[in-house]
Every structure is written in structure tokens, then in C-alpha cells.
Amino acid sequence: MAVTIYDIAKTAGTSHTTVSRALRGNAKISVEVRRNVQRIAAELGYRPDRTARMLKSGKTHSIGVLLPDFANPFHTEFLQAVQRLCQDRGYHLFPVDYRNDEKLERQALEHMLERRCDGCIASLMRFEPLRDLLQEFWDSRIPILVAGLPEDVGNTPVDGYREDFSVGIRQAIEHLVGLGHREIIFAGSWHEDAGVAGDRFEFLQAAYRDSGLTWSHDRIARHWTGDQLADGKASARIIFDKQPNTTAILGANDLFCVGLIRGLTDMGMSIPADVSLIGTDDTWTARYWPTPLTSISQDTESQATFAVETLLGRLESHQWQPSQCMTLNSELIIRESTAAPRTG
Amino acid sequence: MAVTIYDIAKTAGTSHTTVSRALRGNAKISVEVRRNVQRIAAELGYRPDRTARMLKSGKTHSIGVLLPDFANPFHTEFLQAVQRLCQDRGYHLFPVDYRNDEKLERQALEHMLERRCDGCIASLMRFEPLRDLLQEFWDSRIPILVAGLPEDVGNTPVDGYREDFSVGIRQAIEHLVGLGHREIIFAGSWHEDAGVAGDRFEFLQAAYRDSGLTWSHDRIARHWTGDQLADGKASARIIFDKQPNTTAILGANDLFCVGLIRGLTDMGMSIPADVSLIGTDDTWTARYWPTPLTSISQDTESQATFAVETLLGRLESHQWQPSQCMTLNSELIIRESTAAPRTG
DNA sequence: CTGAAAGCGCTAACAG
DNA sequence: CTGTTAGCGCTTTCAG
Secondary structure (H helix, E strand, O other), X not given: OOOOHHHHHHHHOOOHHHHHHHHHOOOOOOHHHHHHHHHHHHHHOOOOOHHHHHHHHOOOOEEEEEEOOOOOHHHHHHHHHHHHHHHHOOOEEEEEEOOOOHHHHHHHHHHHHHXXXXXXXXXXXXXXXXXXXXXXXXHOOOOEEEEOOOOOOOOOOOEEEEEEHHHHHHHHHHHXXXXXXXXXXXXXXXXXXXXXXXXXXXXXXXXXXXXXXXXXXXXXXXOOOOOXXXXXXXXXXXXXXXXXOOOEXXXXXXXXXXXXXXXXXXXXXXXXXXXXXXXXXXOHHHHHOOOOOEEEEOOHHHHHXXXXXXXXHHHHHOXXXXXXXXXXXOEEEOOOOOOOOOOX | OOOOHHHHHHHHOOOHHHHHHHHHOOOOOOHHHHHHHHHHHHHHOOOOOHHHHHHHHOOOOEEEEEEOOOOOXXXXXXXXXXXXXXXXXXXXXXXXEOOOOHXXXXXXXHHHHHOOXXXXXXXXXXXXXXXXXXXXXXXXXXXXXXXXXXXXXXXXXXXXXXXXHHHXXXXXXXXXXXXXXXXXXXXXXXXXXXXXXXXXXXXXXXXXXXXXXXXXXXXXXXXXXXXXXXXXXXXXXXXXXXXXXXXXXXXXXXXXXXXXXXXXXXXXXXXXXXXXXXXXXXXXXXXXXXXXXXXXXXXXXXXXXXXXXXXXXXXXXXXXXXOOEEEEEOEEEOOOOOOOOOOO
């Protein structure tokens, strides 16, 4: 059916090996033979079969990128950054959206193992139940880099990075307290026992205390169905039903915030007049929102750079010793969604 | 390195053929042998090598999905819809974001050919310069389905669908004229000679005339750099510099509208008090925006369904006769971004 | 029901 | 510089 190097070899009157070499230009081949082969290949409409190449060479030149939700601008911005970095290095991306579904998440990881991706970058919901697969990646010598790696990975050998939200959260709380807020809620949509969000609570707690606020678990409003927009919208009511005195909210991610704003608006509240809001991630939604969102910013570009460099570094140097984890800083960007609370 | 069926065969004391059969469950294999093989495979941590499977069987079980911009919710919503439909049918998606870059677009298409995708769904910038590749897909018996197929595909054999914007645009113009608008601009960010947008102009023109408005090319404001958000933002000023009497704008896509709103807001204009705005695509941004956008809605779900059904239909039935093109209707959804123009 | 043998399209020693 | 030979890991006839 499709034309192969054998077809080219036949019409060129040479061996398929020569064709293979001529087409890729590495080896020493006489100029005329090369040109002739290339001409014939073009005439015949030859396309190399990558699946064959992969099998033979054991390299797929592809990096799997596992993300929870392509609808979330944070993840697509990250993906685009990764893509820009990879394409110059000759790697193709194999992006997978597991849509906040743990079953799909696991399947996707297994799929990457079976597809023999050269490497993998993954933003996981929960680290814990995937330890076995992560170990398998390591054993198969497929470097995998995990975004939002929890503090305690135990003896599971993985690379990764983690946001240090302590700074950003502290700045956020101080900013709000400075404006006069006392009733601040941290709201978001995450899985009950997600590791990442857990980390933030300690920072939160510390930040609250250091700013002279009393801490209690009521300060956290979690609502999870897997749909960030809907969860955000629903949260508006939930928060004010339980804590009617709330004057400021920290939203766990920008997509959730979009939903939250919708919910608040529907309740007749406006931002920042009735309630102050701080987003997290600082995606285009935060920047372009009619009332631009004050946000705790993650540096997507740095994350992507670290991820790609670490991954390709491992790939190209075959270093399999220590696993790396980088900590990145977060920072508060003040815009217009925060203001002094309504008095009285 | 990795464990193969030969390794399993050896420890199971059988042939690799039997192992292959036992593992997939299709062929007739005695229950005990099958169980034994499966147990050993699990113990050894066997993972089938998909690249080998692909090469041997000639099927990759993957559908390439080529899209211009993952940052645009319209495209990711489509992608997620396609994914939902494909996963039940046993196909994996291979999504590629060509980031509005014609060079990357072409490369990606070639890559799918070389990766031997079973099929392909593509939303292209311009049809014209890709005719040769589209023909190649057809010749290679790789069904490809093009979103936003132009009216005139000549003799290039491709499947596709196209939005019929005439209805939506007519409704939009009538809606605006009904509210009292006379100075309506169609604004967007598209490549100079993109085929799709061209279609809309005729509808536009007809719709303008039928509503008793005078038509001229000044009614169209095109600004293209490839970044929808930035283009939208910049367009606000451009539009009012040229046409200060504008009272309503039709935005070519939702991401562009987000930018446009930003630009308008920066100029101190509010929606719909100072200017009415109608979006296109009706993504979550339109629905969740603080002032929910009146939108010309494309039915993403229908598009995805048609795309997947047509593609898999071809794949499974090996029908290579007539190429199909479906026309889908658009419809105006009225929300809060449109109102009567300021009098005087 | 099971095994032996062939080969998917390509790359990579190893000889010439 | 070029050709011969041998697989990569798997599926698939074709005989037992």
C-alpha cells in the first residue's frame, strides 16, 4: 500500500539500507546517490513510517503530558509552554486530558508506559494511589516529572516540582488584613484527599495566625464534583449560607474563581465592593476579567522550563541517580478584585 | 530490558504465540493456560509494546486532532467532546495544537501521516495551501475530517462540516436592529485570506441589507497577529478610532471577545450601556462572564458527534466513495450583553 | 487448542 | 561509500 524504502531502493537500483541512510543524511553517502534517492522518494510520495522507526530504535521522540482538564486555562498555558520548549529539542508532545477522573488518569499513565513515551510530565490529582505506576516508570527508565509533588513521596523515586504557596498565601492574607478584612475564606474544588491542597492548609493556618486572625476549619470551603466552573458557582451560596459575615475569598484556581464570580454575581454581590476575591494561577482569565483579579501567581514559564530541562536532561544523559524536586515561589499580584470591606 | 511475550513464554513453558493469544482473550485457549499466562504476565510486570502492535497490525487506534489553539475554550470544549465519544469506541486521541502557525499546522498534518494515525480531525486555518496533504490523506486511506470546510473544495476529496452562520448572523443583526442599533461592526482576528471567515461576509452583507442597513467594507474590522486576546484588546481602539459612532459589535470568537471587552473597559466603556456585544461560539466564557454574552452558538456536541461518527464510520466500513459534508445550524442565544443604544 | 515460521518497515552492526 | 544480514516485539497464517 504505502511506499517503503524498499520501493525506493528498487526504482533507484540500490539497497534499502542506502535509501535509509540517504534519506536521513547522517551517514556518508555519495552526493549523487543521495540526491537521486531523495528525488525518487519525493516522486513516489514516500513518508517514513514512524511506528517502524520507534520499534526499531526504541525511541519514540514523544513526551506524554498528562493534565487534569484542558478546559482550565492554567493547564493549557502550561501545555503550550512545554510545547514551545520541546519542539526545538525535537520532541513531540502527546497530551492527555484525564478530565479529573481518577480512572482515566491511571489508564492514561499506563497508556504512556505502553506507548513507550520517552518521558512524561504529569499533573496528578492524588499522588498516593499512583505510587506503583510511578515506580514502574522509574524501573522502565522512563523519566517522569510530577507537577505539584507532595512533600512526602516516601521512597518512590520521581522528579517533580512544587509550588511554595506559603509566600503567596501569606502576602494574600496580609494584603486582605491590611485592607481591613477579618473574615476570609479559602474556597476551592479539589478531591477530598488530594495531597497538594493539603500543603496549603498549613501555610494558610500559619498565615492566618500571624496576621492575628483566628483559625478554624470553617475557613475552608471545599466543594468537589469535578467541574470547576459549576463547583465555583455553587460555592458562592454555600459559603454565605455558612459564613454570612465573609468579606473576602481566596479561590483555589482561576477556573473555580470564574464560577465563583458567577455565583456571587447571581446573588447580587459585586466585586470588590461586597466581597474581595483573590485568584490562584494568574491565567488570562485573571488578567482579562472585567475586574482584573488579584492573584497568587504561579510562574508557568519556570515550571515548564524546569520540567522540560529536567526531563530531557535525564533522557539525554541517562542519569538515574537522585530524584530531583524543585520548589518554585508564588507571588501575589495585586489588581482590582480586592478592596476594603464594606463598613458596618 | 522490558519484559516481552518471550519472557512470559519461557517461564510459562509455552510458545510466545500462545502468550500473545492468551493475553488478548480473542482466540481459543484453554482456560488454565490462559490463567497461568496472565498470572505470570502480571508477576513479571508485562506491558504490551504498542509500537510493536502498531507496526504489525497496521492500526494505531489513534485519532489525530489538529486544532489551532488550546487556549481557546471553543477548541478545548470540542476536543473534550471528541474525546468522550472516542474513548468508548476504543480510540485514543492524539491532540495537536498548532498555535495558529501555518508552518506548524502543515508539519502536524505530515506528522499524523507518518505516525499512521487511523484517522484525523482537523480545524484548519486555510484550506487552500493544504490541498496536497488532504489529497495525500485520502490516497493513504486515512480518513480526515475538516472542521469549517469551505464551500469550494474543488476536487479535493475530504469529509467535513461547516457552520451555516447565515441564520445566526441574521438573527444577531435583526436583534441589534430591533434594539435600535444602526452602526454595527463585525470584528475579529483571522488570517488575511482564511476561507471560513470569507463565507460569513456574504451572510453579513445580506443580513445588513435585509435589515435596511447600508453595507460597506468598513463594517468589518480585522486585526490579526495570531493572539486572539491581544488582538481583541487592540481592536477596541482600532474600531472606535475609525468608526466612532459604533454602537454594537459582533465578535468573531469568544476569546477575541474577552480581549475586546478588556479593551473597551480600558477605554471606559461598559457593556451593554455604551456598546452592545455579541459573541460567537458560546463557550463557558460567554456563559460565565460577569455580563453573560449574547452569542451566536455553534453546537459543539453535534459537531463532535458528526466528526467522530463519520470518521469511525469510514474506518470501520472502508467506504471510500463519496466525501461528505454536513452543514450545521447556528443560533442566537440572547443574554445580557446587548441592549438599546444610548440615545443622543 | 497450540506451535513454527514469516514478516510489518525500519535501523544498525559488520563486512566488503 | 555500499550491501548483507539480523532483528525490534508483536500478530497472523498455516500446520499440527
